[in-house]
Amino acid sequence: MHPIQMVDLKGQYHKIKAEVDEAVLNVLESTAFINGKAVQEFATNLSSYLGVKHVIPCANGTDALQIAMMALDLQPGDEVITPSFTFIATTEVIALLRLTPVFVEVDPKTFCMDPAALEKAITPRTKAIVPVHLYGHAAPIDEIMTIANKHNLIVIEDNAQAIGGDYYSKNGKKKTGTVGHIGTTSFFPSKNLGAYGDGGAIFTNDDSLADKMKMIANHGQRKRYYYEMVGCNSRLDTVQAAVLNIKLKHLDEYIKARQSVADFYDRSFAGHSKITTPHRASYCSHVFHQYTLVLNEVDRDGLNAFLAEQKIPSMIYYPVPGHHQQMFAHYDTAKVSLPVTDWLTERVISLPIHTEMDHEQLNLITSKVLEYING
Ligand SMILES: *Cc1c(COP(=O)(O)O)cnc(C)c1O
Numbered sequence: 001m002h003p004i005q006m007v008d009l010k011g012q013y014h015k016i017k018a019e020v021d022e023a024v025l026n027v028l029e030s031t032a033f034i035n036g037k038a039v040q041e042f043a044t045n046l047s048s049y050l051g052v053k054h055v056i057p058c059a060n061g062t063d064a065l066q067i068a069m070m071a072l073d074l075q076p077g078d079e080v081i082t083p084s085f086t087f088i089a090t091t092e093v094i095a096l097l098r099l100t101p102v103f104v105e106v107d108p109k110t111f112c113m114d115p116a117a118l119e120k121a122i123t124p125r126t127k128a129i130v131p132v133h134l135y136g137h138a139a140p141i142d143e144i145m146t147i148a149n150k151h152n153l154i155v156i157e158d159n160a161q162a163i164g165g166d167y168y169s170k171n172g173k174k175k176t177g178t179v180g181h182i183g184t185t186s187f188f189p190s191k192n193l194g195a196y197g198d199g200g201a202i203f204t205n206d207d208s209l210a211d212k213m214k215m216i217a218n219h220g221q222r223k224r225y226y227y228e229m230v231g232c233n234s235r236l237d238t239v240q241a242a243v244l245n246i247k248l249k250h251l252d253e254y255i256k257a258r259q260s261v262a263d264f265y266d267r268s269f270a271g272h273s274k275i276t277t278p279h280r281a282s283y284c285s286h287v288f289h290q291y292t293l294v295l296n297e298v299d300r301d302g303l304n305a306f307l308a309e310q311k312i313p314s315m316i317y318y319p320v321p322g323h324h325q326q327m328f329a330h331y332d333t334a335k336v337s338l339p340v341t342d343w344l345t346e347r348v349i350s351l352p353i354h355t356e357m358d359h360e361q362l363n364l365i366t367s368k369v370l371e372y373i374n375g
Pocket of ligand 1: 158199
């Protein structure tokens, strides 16, 4: 049996090696390392895949969030509402820009922003909302948009974990990340659409936001050497774009492979009183960036250690939610009580899920999980 990994990037690479090697070597030969042909090609390919008007490639998913927020003309102290139960990049960028992160509760089933909690957290200083499609499951973005429109707020979807997912909006089927005003994503190697290094992108259907974000990502210039505003330097490099052009063609098949791993796990744990398998809301397709169980009356950290002894990796995403991080200790808005978030951080565990898993590996993982839990 192949050793079990959280993600198997090597196995996946070997299946597309000839094509990827050729594309990368072409970039080396062209020496157009910055803004080479593949970058614009990728932006075009991704915008047609997502059905969104503008795709702005950038250096990583954290920059994508930062550039999106920089485009909103916010003032220090303006409030941005976001879940506490997310990867730190989502909330860190808010604070980096001297804005105030306002942490709200998530739905215990979907792990995503709870619209009722969102509505309660809105104040006259609220300017934007950043829902996160955590683990590959979409937040209820139609409901979030309805609330946002009522209060005149901008919605930035953090789509780093859900690229390629479908969202069945009241306006028809869309891709996650394209329903709000702006969507952002990451091409970190382990993401569902991963590069062979860092990468990110921003999407929007709004022409003026697109224009502004493009300028911000390029030192605040539209015309070379004429700087209209303070921006940053955030580019997707050509080698990564060349890899992503190939991997984008396989994204739907990668998602299917992840979903069939999830189906296997679901069947193995179905009906177990101590295990809650991931919820799949009817309004979206779950693309399973992670397969995350919620354990009931189980020593979660004990299971994590037991699996490690069996050479089965598992991860706790995320052990400490944002509102308990030292980084935010001086914010009054971090002194909130988020019992669902706290409850989840003590009970979640993510099992290996990727495009290269086989039944032998899955049988071993599920039997060891059940062995520990059943005692
Ligand atoms: C990975 C991730 C990011 C950041 O992406 P990087 O490319 O690592 O900067 C942001 N938000 C979420 C939810 C993520 O999972």
